[in-house]
Amino acid sequence: MPDQFNSVSIRKKANVHYEGHSISHVIELADGTKKTLGVILPTNKALTFKTHVPEHIEIISGKCTVQIGDEPEAKVYSSGESFHVPENSNFKIMTDEVIDYICHLE
Amino acid sequence: MPDQFNSVSIRKKANVHYEGHSISHVIELADGTKKTLGVILPTNKALTFKTHVPEHIEIISGKCTVQIGDEPEAKVYSSGESFHVPENSNFKIMTDEVIDYICHLE
Numbered sequence: 001m002p003d004q005f006n007s008v009s010i011r012k013k014a015n016v017h018y019e020g021h022s023i024s025h026v027i028e029l030a031d032g033t034k035k036t037l038g039v040i041l042p043t044n045k046a047l048t049f050k051t052h053v054p055e056h057i058e059i060i061s062g063k064c065t066v067q068i069g070d071e072p073e074a075k076v077y078s079s080g081e082s083f084h085v086p087e088n089s090n091f092k093i094m095t096d097e098v099i100d101y102i103c104h105l106e
Numbered sequence: 107m108p109d110q111f112n113s114v115s116i117r118k119k120a121n122v123h124y125e126g127h128s129i130s131h132v133i134e135l136a137d138g139t140k141k142t143l144g145v146i147l148p149t150n151k152a153l154t155f156k157t158h159v160p161e162h163i164e165i166i167s168g169k170c171t172v173q174i175g176d177e178p179e180a181k182v183y184s185s186g187e188s189f190h191v192p193e194n195s196n197f198k199i200m201t202d203e204v205i206d207y208i209c210h211l212e
Contacts (some may be wrong), residue, residue: 003117003118004115004116005115005116006115007114007115008113008114008116009110009111009112009113009114010114010116010133011109011110011211012109012110012111012143013109013166013167013206013207014204014206016147018146020204021126022128022146023129023145023183025131025143027116037116037118037131039120039126039129041122042126060118060119061119078195098120098122100120102118
């Protein structure tokens, strides 16, 4: 996995949620595809994110526990792993580390 | 001021300092110029940053109080304003808001 994106546009202002525990920037690739590049800071309560379109979340560094929609079990995802969330659903994320992630909107 | 950078490379992993109060990504413009695009979260103690090369810090959104090197007075900088820090110096930044900034390495 390359450690950088090339030839992208990036919005200067970040999206900050959950009192700064979730910080992300929107990037747009040369082909018009939009993604978000972000950080989740250590949190002792789960952060919930809603989806409108299907999302594919790729963990760049760190380790987190994720519970998707109504799935009964939470799973652990580490650097290099990823998970899919259906449209109009949600996922809960917990971590005691700094997570770098990319959200691919599908 | 355009609200985004175009045709840049961006490193996927953020630089996180001060327990997540300072989060930034390195970007590289088409001409090879490197900058950092970042966020400072509200903090009740000043965050100190050292410089190696001269830096020009541009505040994209929010308002912060900055004290540069040995200058006796701190000054307030808001969205659209910027300040210069000499090489091998430092600056202290305090804010009770979320700050978006760009650091231009000179």
